[in-house]
Amino acid sequence: MSKPQRDVWAETLVELAATNPDILVMDADLATSTKADRFADAYPDRFLEMGIAEQGMVGAAAGLSFTGYVPWLSSFGIFFTNRALDQVRMSVAQTHANVKIGAAYTGLMAGLAGKTHVDVSDLAIMRAMPGMTVLAPADAAEVAAMTRWATQTPGPVYLRLGREAGPDVFGPDYVFEPRRVYLLREGTEVLLVSTGMQTARTLAAAELLGADGISAGVLHVPSIKPVDEAAIAAAAANVPIVVTVEEHTVIGGLGGLVAEIVTSHDPRPVIRIGIEDTWGESAPNAWLLERHGLTPERVAERVRKVWNQE
Amino acid sequence: MTDASMPAPGSGTGPRADLEALARRGRLHVIETVAHSGAGHVGGPLSAMDLLVALYFRVLRIRPDEPGWPERDRFVLSKGHCSVALYTVMAMRGYFPVEELLTFDSGGSRLQGHPDMLALPGLDASTGSLGQGFSVALGIAMGLRRRGNPAHTFVMLGDGELQEGQAWETVHVAPRYAAGNLTAILDWNGMQQYGWALHDGEAHRGNRADPWAGVDLRKAFEAFGWRVLEIDGHDFGQILAALEDARAAGAGTVPTAILAHTIKGRGISFTEGRSEWHARPATADEAAVARAELAGEDAP
Numbered sequence: 001m002s003k004p005q006r007d008v009w010a011e012t013l014v015e016l017a018a019t020n021p022d023i024l025v026m027d028a029d030l031a032t033s034t035k036a037d038r039f040a041d042a043y044p045d046r047f048l049e050m051g052i053a054e055q056g057m058v059g060a061a062a063g064l065s066f067t068g069y070v071p072w073l074s075s076f077g078i079f080f081t082n083r084a085l086d087q088v089r090m091s092v093a094q095t096h097a098n099v100k101i102g103a104a105y106t107g108l109m110a111g112l113a114g115k116t117h118v119d120v121s122d123l124a125i126m127r128a129m130p131g132m133t134v135l136a137p138a139d140a141a142e143v144a145a146m147t148r149w150a151t152q153t154p155g156p157v158y159l160r161l162g163r164e165a166g167p168d169v170f171g172p173d174y175v176f177e178p179r180r181v182y183l184l185r186e187g188t189e190v191l192l193v194s195t196g197m198q199t200a201r202t203l204a205a206a207e208l209l210g211a212d213g214i215s216a217g218v219l220h221v222p223s224i225k226p227v228d229e230a231a232i233a234a235a236a237a238n239v240p241i242v243v244t245v246e247e248h249t250v251i252g253g254l255g256g257l258v259a260e261i262v263t264s265h266d267p268r269p270v271i272r273i274g275i276e277d278t279w280g281e282s283a284p285n286a287w288l289l290e291r292h293g294l295t296p297e298r299v300a301e302r303v304r305k306v307w308n309q310e
Numbered sequence: 311m312t313d314a315s316m317p318a319p320g321s322g323t324g325p326r327a328d329l330e331a332l333a334r335r336g337r338l339h340v341i342e343t344v345a346h347s348g349a350g351h352v353g354g355p356l357s358a359m360d361l362l363v364a365l366y367f368r369v370l371r372i373r374p375d376e377p378g379w380p381e382r383d384r385f386v387l388s389k390g391h392c393s394v395a396l397y398t399v400m401a402m403r404g405y406f407p408v409e410e411l412l413t414f415d416s417g418g419s420r421l422q423g424h425p426d427m428l429a430l431p432g433l434d435a436s437t438g439s440l441g442q443g444f445s446v447a448l449g450i451a452m453g454l455r456r457r458g459n460p461a462h463t464f465v466m467l468g469d470g471e472l473q474e475g476q477a478w479e480t481v482h483v484a485p486r487y488a489a490g491n492l493t494a495i496l497d498w499n500g501m502q503q504y505g506w507a508l509h510d511g512e513a514h515r516g517n518r519a520d521p522w523a524g525v526d527l528r529k530a531f532e533a534f535g536w537r538v539l540e541i542d543g544h545d546f547g548q549i550l551a552a553l554e555d556a557r558a559a560g561a562g563t564v565p566t567a568i569l570a571h572t573i574k575g576r577g578i579s580f581t582e583g584r585s586e587w588h589a590r591p592a593t594a595d596e597a598a599v600a601r602a603e604l605a606g607e608d609a610p
Contacts, residue, residue: 048487066434
């Protein structure tokens, strides 16, 4: 089990700030949740509390970036992708501002906060925005690598950060490369395509399927945008069935992305597993994963059913 | 209006004939550019023209031939729908040929309907969705201050725009960051696109209600910790004094709000105070009248 993604994000920024004086962290009064308070403790002069005012924070971040700073924003994902979406769109994406969005508490497991705070449509919303880089890390190593890469790469970046810890998928030497997809497990009968923290559970599902005699490969897509379309198309072309699995709505996220790619190359069935067209709710994480069919057992069960129908 | 002592908009007739001539030319460019394009805003650009002329021809430290000069003062037109006024003044100031105004709103033009900083050098922000430019300007001012850059940041807001919640997020937080190098100029022309009808018998300089009727904006800004200057936004003497005063306070810790009382559609008889001229092109006959009314010795 690796560290929670939010902890890794904050610790990486503290580490980077030692040698990069342009890094700022701006917060909309959630620093103790997002762990941005660790940056505030380490670099109080480079931590800008903007109050409970996400729209103003996003706009001011764009302005700061125009003077050469690299602002990292701290709030819950939902408040970037919904409340301050227009500011992200016009002030950041349309100007290609060097603003980095640390979208905390994204996905289903939002600390019991319920439907008001759960953000399971962020990937769909953000990937529809021209010029936006959209990243969904699987584990601690990937969070750290993406935070490093985003800080040194000009342009807007949306980084999806889970609240919780999850199993390690990569080793500490992992280096992030934009667009790249990772075939984490070979398989000849089904290709499971996954992203973010769901990837670890999808790998476990593939193990279960293997034990049942179904050869399932796992392709991890950490870079939702930009993405190596040819690599996804090639991987999909090797199997009769493609299944996407994401801790996100089945509308327009990874499932949408993969369906768009597969249908425009070598079409075949794409089954999308994720949150159906519904809101989140307050519940323990395990309960939520079960309810939405995202545990390894439930994913394997669903794939088995699909496989048996073929 | 809320303050009986406020200067009457348009009452000034200062000695600054050169600026007044530029503003007349600018207003005519606005009418002709919008008429040529077949669409665009008129009322707001005309109310803002004197303020913009004063900024670009007297106050802003800028280099039109070096628009990215790091030490330049910044200007953000947060009321981005009045872009044609900004383009006009930038063209007259030498950022680009005045003839390019005729490309306004056409495909491939650098002069987009709303200012696009990636398209036109010299723009310090992209604006259009209201309330955002104000926050961006604050961020620029904060960044300049952190860099030790003495440049000042001016941002122009519309009075209708000030209804956006985001504007008040910026009003609230700017004094916390001691942004004395930020000046917000409110083009308080007393009308928004539609807004509310006047009450029976209500006196007003426009034919629709003031967006802030009954609200003491001076007190509101002051309550948040801003310094407020209130001027006639068509009197160059008052405009220049206020802008220079604001710049002189740039090294301090208190941001300045200049509440500039203006007249929507200022400068042309049939557009002044008329809400229907918020956004519409002039007919050939109307343009001719405007041309005659704006004619001066140095009219184009």
